Amino acid sequence: MEQFVRYLRGYVKIRLISKTPERFLKLCAHHGISLMHVAHRDGYYEMEISLKDFFRLKPVCRKSFSRIHILQKSGLPFFFYQNKKRKAFFVGIFCCLCLLFLCSTRIWNIHVEGNYSYSTQSILGYLEQEDIVHGIARSKLNCGQIAASLRQHFPDITWVSARIKGTRLLITIQENMDHPSLAEEKESSPCDLVADQDGIIVHMVTRQGVPKMGIGQSCKTGDLLVSGRLEILNDSKEVVRYEYVESDADVYIQRNYSYEDEIPVIYEKRVYTGEVQKQLCLQLLNYRVNLRIPHKGYQHYDQISNLQPAKLTENYVLPLWVGTVEDREYEIHRFRYSEAELREIAQEHLRKFIRELSEKGVKVSQNNVKISLNEKSCISKGAITVVEKIGKRAPVEVLQEPQERTLANEQ
Amino acid sequence: MSSKPMRVKEHVISAMEIPRDLAYREALITVTGNTCLCIENYKSIQEYTTSRILVLTKNGRVQVSGSSLEIRSYTNDEMLIAGHITEIVFLN
Numbered sequence: 001m002e003q004f005v006r007y008l009r010g011y012v013k014i015r016l017i018s019k020t021p022e023r024f025l026k027l028c029a030h031h032g033i034s035l036m037h038v039a040h041r042d043g044y045y046e047m048e049i050s051l052k053d054f055f056r057l058k059p060v061c062r063k064s065f066s067r068i069h070i071l072q073k074s075g076l077p078f079f080f081y082q083n084k085k086r087k088a089f090f091v092g093i094f095c096c097l098c099l100l101f102l103c104s105t106r107i108w109n110i111h112v113e114g115n116y117s118y119s120t121q122s123i124l125g126y127l128e129q130e131d132i133v134h135g136i137a138r139s140k141l142n143c144g145q146i147a148a149s150l151r152q153h154f155p156d157i158t159w160v161s162a163r164i165k166g167t168r169l170l171i172t173i174q175e176n177m178d179h180p181s182l183a184e185e186k187e188s189s190p191c192d193l194v195a196d197q198d199g200i201i202v203h204m205v206t207r208q209g210v211p212k213m214g215i216g217q218s219c220k221t222g223d224l225l226v227s228g229r230l231e232i233l234n235d236s237k238e239v240v241r242y243e244y245v246e247s248d249a250d251v252y253i254q255r256n257y258s259y260e261d262e263i264p265v266i267y268e269k270r271v272y273t274g275e276v277q278k279q280l281c282l283q284l285l286n287y288r289v290n291l292r293i294p295h296k297g298y299q300h301y302d303q304i305s306n307l308q309p310a311k312l313t314e315n316y317v318l319p320l321w322v323g324t325v326e327d328r329e330y331e332i333h334r335f336r337y338s339e340a341e342l343r344e345i346a347q348e349h350l351r352k353f354i355r356e357l358s359e360k361g362v363k364v365s366q367n368n369v370k371i372s373l374n375e376k377s378c379i380s381k382g383a384i385t386v387v388e389k390i391g392k393r394a395p396v397e398v399l400q401e402p403q404e405r406t407l408a409n410e411q
Numbered sequence: 412m413s414s415k416p417m418r419v420k421e422h423v424i425s426a427m428e429i430p431r432d433l434a435y436r437e438a439l440i441t442v443t444g445n446t447c448l449c450i451e452n453y454k455s456i457q458e459y460t461t462s463r464i465l466v467l468t469k470n471g472r473v474q475v476s477g478s479s480l481e482i483r484s485y486t487n488d489e490m491l492i493a494g495h496i497t498e499i500v501f502l503n
Contacts, residue, residue, distance in 0.1 A: 038482035
């Protein structure tokens, strides 16, 4: 840093010709003139002195009967002086500074963090609808308004912070990690429980409500399983009034899943030839330029781009991406599965299907899938019998309250 | 035996725990390895060659011997000597 400041201010290297150099040095120290790199060479003293102090040396030289020779001039003031005729160079520097200034008034990077359920793309997509895009002027942004609109549009976001740092818009989000459906379920309102799948009921536990079906009965989608309407009877077993409750029960049915999977014996696979062509790539805003050497004309190839945003400092990101694009050539070859491989793949597909069912809370009670082979393919076909929990909430039918029987009514 | 005012001054300085380089302008010499030496509170340079630098301080002269000696920085307060230092001698 000190070197840089010296360069900015300019300095000269001088040779001291004196019979009393010690007196010269003492006078310099006395007048507060700083000297750097004082060296004794060939009977002379050479040293570096700042441009400002150089002009204060005259009385010191006179008093110490010394003479000085300038050996070298260095620094920015001398650089400008030597290049004063190169006008285009200075115009270029000026234009560059203007461009940097203009770039610094805009947002070139929108960074979203803390999001789990909402993807960064969905949040950026919403911001784009609100005309907040890369390249927007910083003065047009209202961080408070951005935070408020994000909270309003994404109900699961509980806290948003939007702030501008350099040319970046940093959006920090905190989401509500509690599942919203749980909160809804806790709301108690009268309802029935109806079947949402067809099958035979194998197990049923009713905690609240009146069961309308029993174990062993077959139910279809939409059938009433548990009623939320309770009939209050009097001593004569007549309905006096109705009470409505939220039905709550565990109902398990047995049903069949049909499973079908076909794997062709001959399959295509990409075989990479090892031929790779790398080229530099520049992207300015949405315009991409490949600095390509003549392309080798691969018929099939994968293209892998690796672009990094150009930035001056951590938070001064420019609207320019620089990186490489790699083309990897491949050929499509046809292979044939052996019988053992086909069976293993079919078994693996079936195991994956059953695993996915188990993850949903479905128990597999019987597996009747058969794997058969023919010349063209391997076919897995059959039914899987499962036991699963059913039941969905449905609004309860509200009936008119029965009229109270009195002696006068009977007469 | 020092005079009475000097003894009083010494007592005051020790009681107030003022460093001696500040109180008496005594030379402060910092040596880093055998390549760098910093002298503060010096008076003047008496001799300077590539093998010997003689510096005058309030308590006497300090002789720095070695080879390829160079004064990196020279200001009114401090002097930074660089090179291959072999000997530092206090001369009275």
